[in-house]
Amino acid sequence: MAKYIFITGGVVSSLGKGISGASIGKLLQLHGFKVNMLKFDPYINVDPGTMNPYQHGEVFVTTDGTETDLDLGTYERFLDVYTSKANTNTSGDIYRTVIDRERRGDYDGATVQVIPHITDEIKRRFSALKDECDISIIEIGGTVGDIEGLPFMEAARQFQLENKKEDIFSIHVTLVPYIAGAHELKTKPTQHSVNKLREIGISPDMIICRTEHHLDKSLKRKIALFCNVKEDCVVEAMDAPSIYYIPEAFYNQKVDTLVMEKLKLNPKKKFDNAWFIKIKSFGEFSKIVKVAVVGKYADLKDAYKSIDESLNIAAIALKTKAEIDYLGAEDNDLVKKLKNYDAILVPGGFGNRGVEGKIRAITYARENKIPFLGICLGMQCSVIEVARNLANLKDANSTEFYEDTKHPVIKILDEQKNVKYRGGTMRLGSYKSQLKKSTLAHKLYKSSEIEERHRHRYEMNPEFVETLKKVGLYVSAYHKDVLPEIVEIKNHPFFIGVQFHPEFGSRPMKPHPLFEGFINAGLLNKKTIK
Numbered sequence: 455m456a457k458y459i460f461i462t463g464g465v466v467s468s469l470g471k472g473i474s475g476a477s478i479g480k481l482l483q484l485h486g487f488k489v490n491m492l493k494f495d496p497y498i499n500v501d502p503g504t505m506n507p508y509q510h511g512e513v514f515v516t517t518d519g520t521e522t523d524l525d526l527g528t529y530e531r532f533l534d535v536y537t538s539k540a541n542t543n544t545s546g547d548i549y550r551t552v553i554d555r556e557r558r559g560d561y562d563g564a565t566v567q568v569i570p571h572i573t574d575e576i577k578r579r580f581s582a583l584k585d586e587c588d589i590s591i592i593e594i595g596g597t598v599g600d601i602e603g604l605p606f607m608e609a610a611r612q613f614q615l616e617n618k619k620e621d622i623f624s625i626h627v628t629l630v631p632y633i634a635g636a637h638e639l640k641t642k643p644t645q646h647s648v649n650k651l652r653e654i655g656i657s658p659d660m661i662i663c664r665t666e667h668h669l670d671k672s673l674k675r676k677i678a679l680f681c682n683v684k685e686d687c688v689v690e691a692m693d694a695p696s697i698y699y700i701p702e703a704f705y706n707q708k709v710d711t712l713v714m715e716k717l718k719l720n721p722k723k724k725f726d727n728a729w730f731i732k733i734k735s736f737g738e739f740s741k742i743v744k745v746a747v748v749g750k751y752a753d754l755k756d757a758y759k760s761i762d763e764s765l766n767i768a769a770i771a772l773k774t775k776a777e778i779d780y781l782g783a784e785d786n787d788l789v790k791k792l793k794n795y796d797a798i799l800v801p802g803g804f805g806n807r808g809v810e811g812k813i814r815a816i817t818y819a820r821e822n823k824i825p826f827l828g829i830c831l832g833m834q835c836s837v838i839e840v841a842r843n844l845a846n847l848k849d850a851n852s853t854e855f856y857e858d859t860k861h862p863v864i865k866i867l868d869e870q871k872n873v874k875y876r877g878g879t880m881r882l883g884s885y886k887s888q889l890k891k892s893t894l895a896h897k898l899y900k901s902s903e904i905e906e907r908h909r910h911r912y913e914m915n916p917e918f919v920e921t922l923k924k925v926g927l928y929v930s931a932y933h934k935d936v937l938p939e940i941v942e943i944k945n946h947p948f949f950i951g952v953q954f955h956p957e958f959g960s961r962p963m964k965p966h967p968l969f970e971g972f973i974n975a976g977l978l979n980k981k982t983i984k
């Protein structure tokens with residue numbers, strides 16, 4: 455069985471196509487189907503790895519080391535699946551595949567064109583996961599009408615024609631804006647958007663309307679009539695207090711039944727609403743933990759999307775509300791501001807900007823025994839901090855920031871050459887590490903071996919491990935006895951730095967042990983210090 459759900463968007467971007475698709479995927483999972491999601495992004499970048507987080511949010515890393523769009527994080531968290539290279543596709547990557555083929559002479563002298571060569575490659579990728587799951591949900595990025603999105607829409611049209619009607623369900627996500635002056639919701643942008651889609655040859659089966667106000671029956675009827683869909687296939691998607699409430703909101707509108715009807719699917723098991731109940735139980739909590747995230751992109755939460763999710767998920771598991779503030783590492787008042795927080799997290803990053811501020815934040819956390827979690831660059835900064843301030847290696851640095859430092863506590867290692875990297879000079883994707891007994895890491899993970907995702911070039915320099923141990927910074931985990939993976943300080947309530955990115959592993963029902971430990975330490979700190 456290979457069934458496909460296509461999700462396109464119209465009117466404006468950022469309507470939550472990914473969340474809509476993932477919510478429907480969740481419902482289908484609860485009916486017993488194996489579901490996965492694929493993203494098709496029309497931009498020319500081969501992958502989002504080099505894109506500025508200001509424009510594109512965080513780079514989500516899959517276990518196989520693919521640098522992807524943050525939507526894949528949403529797919530993984532909602533569906534509790536693992537995504538990989540096959541789940542992420544960009545125009546750049548698709549064109550590159552076709553051009554490589556052309557260079558090899560595979561097209562036998564033919565003129566290589568958007569139709570059929572690019573569209574054929576897109577169609578091939580639409581069905582990449584068909585043998586692994588019952589239903590593939592395909593999200594096409596951008597909005598209908600974008601020039602660069604056209605080959606994807608055309609490929610979707612062809613795909614529809616080449617497959618059985620009952621194998622494809624097409625969903626269009628649009629905006630129904632509220633005009634305050636007229637006290638009215640407006641359907642015209644939706645009508646235009648669907649017209650545009652139908653011009654291309656795709657007639658949606660369902661329209662999901664993002665709206666700030668309820669859509670009444672007459673409005674739904676109007677949209678149904680103008681957009682050529684059944685009335686019950688006009689679905690309201692109101693802003694929700696949590697994205698995890700959306701599957702239930704769709705369930706209440708029978709979205710799952712409508713999809714299964716058209717796809718001629720019978721539920722594989724009795725629908726289990728325990729997921730909804732659990733999500734609802736998250737509710738509101740009176741306990742609060744205040745977390746400061748000290749990073750470069752203070753005003754852009756999306757740049758730290760998985761960290762934000764991980765903190766919230768961990769807090770919920772401890773019946774706590776996490777109040778998370780993103781503080782700019784370059785803020786002169788940073789340390790003063792940190793006094794208002796129960797726990798401090800320094801996330802990953804690239805480049806020099808803000809590094810000294812991050813180090814100051816770590817000094818503050820270490821000296822004042824505030825729970826600290828350092829992730830990737832945050833871990834590297836904690837090594838620099840301890841080297842400078844406890845081991846008295848005043849110019850200790852990472853060679854990323856100061857190549858000629860006398861004390862390169864973080865650098866690109868010769869040992870790295872023996873570790874086979876997937877990302878060229880970058881260590882990307884999942885790697886195992888072995889944890890030492892009687893360490894905080896071991897206590898949190900309750901395991902001697904873990905596997906976590908990486909995305910970095912530099913490593914802690916093993917030459918300094920002994921020196922730093924003497925002043926209290928221990929390496930509690932290694933990859934293959936060579937690369938330090940976790941550092942911690944013992945006489946501190948919670949001070950841990952990890953070379954990897956634990957934030958990609960959190961799921962709403964499965965908080966990550968490091969984040970759970972961190973939030974718990976924040977709660978304890980609140981009790982003991984304040």
Ligand code: GLN
Pocket residue numbers: 801802803804805829830831832834854909910911912913
């Ligand atoms: N810039 C550092 C490195 O390349 C850390 C990267 C990160 O935090 N993801 O090693």
